[in-house]
Amino acid sequence: MSSQHADLLHLQTILDSVADGVFTVDAQLRITLFNRAAEQITGFSRAEALGQPCCEIFRTSVCFDQCPLRQALASGEPVHNREVNVLDRDNREVPISVNAAVLRNAAGEPVGGVETFRDLSQLHALAGEIRKKFSFQNMISRNPQMQQLFDILPDIAASNVTVLLQGDSGTGKELFARALHNLSTRKDGPLVVINCGALPETLLEAEIFGVRKGAYTGAVADRAGRLAKAAGGTLFLDEIGDLPLSLQVKLLRVLENSEYQPLGSDETCRADVRFVTASHRNLAELVEQKRFRRDLFYRLNVVTLKIPSLNERNEDIPLLLETALERFCHKYGKKVHGFSPEALELLLNHQYAGNIRELLNIVERAVILCRGGQIEARQLSLRPAIPVSRRVEGPPDADSLRQMLLRHRNNRQQLARELGVNRSTLWRWLKKYRLD
């Protein structure tokens, strides 16, 4: 046996004792070594693999446009921890993490490459289990405060009590409202949502309480309000802090004796709804400022659930990112397996002023832009964080808002996205400064 052959056998024995899959290629990307773990993960035997172009044996989702080996050979730099899927011999997809590096001869010239890879199937299965464990009614959180809310939600839902949800924009208040409805005895009835900040006073009154024909010019027929539409179910009043004082009196009456009168009518109707309300503003403070009726406040906050902002539960960011990635890959038919280490670093340290809605927007945009197997930092286009003071106080000053609106050429959806708020919040801000 030549000494070169003996060296090769030694090397093969060493490689076979490694738990990760390892193969090497020559300059033409033909397989020259293939260890036991590589056989187990791909299902191909060493005899089948040796001498074959690596893309015929090691069939990954990135072979033709983002091959880690080609990239390492082209740049001379190793590629680390790239998550891809490999098709095994039976055409089953196996998730793996890949590293690639250049092999050089004694003179330092590239003569081929080495790829090592780890089977992530078990890790993924475990991640799925963890996600299941921390999911509740379409909401995901491992934060102890949120877990406590998940825990008490079924009892609160069953009690039919009026619930006030307090939390910043994008924290999931509407998801909580839906969960309260779905877990209640009214689940087979309708869940009707109305945003009290999105309509001017008269329209809002007509929307909630309904209109009788002739109540005002244009009211040519009777129109049922959301209170009537929600009969037998739940009425979710979002941004209740924006309800004008005149309507607060009317709502109080419904809460006290279930009675109301549609606009332009003397007839008294009975309401059969469960109320859930939400506000990103502190209602108790609005009461002190005399902008919200104290008696209504006490009626609404029989049970108040405070939903923490995403900054108060950073531990949720990885799970949310992973779920969002899966959701948007499915929506756009893309195969993106993860985030590059730099992208992940940015995402984990970002201040999500728009909370979960902002996180979802960032991932959605990145998935749309992503061409390779993973999301890169440049696809995130993270805007600088909005200062905390602005987040809590509300809109930027009138001038800044006007300039931002101009910059987005009046496209409110884009502007709302930049500010990390929903469109109705932006609508209120524009109205406040008469920019609407």
Ligand SMILES: Nc1ncnc2c1ncn2[C@@H]1O[C@H](COP(=O)(O)OP(=O)(O)OP(=O)(O)O)[C@@H](O)[C@H]1O
């Ligand atoms: N815990 C969560 N897990 C997964 N997705 C979530 C979670 N919380 C919120 N989301 C998602 O984030 C987005 C915003 O949530 P939602 O509309 O419920 O927030 P909100 O507090 O009602 O916002 P706003 O006050 O601006 O109306 C939605 O797409 C929702 O599905």
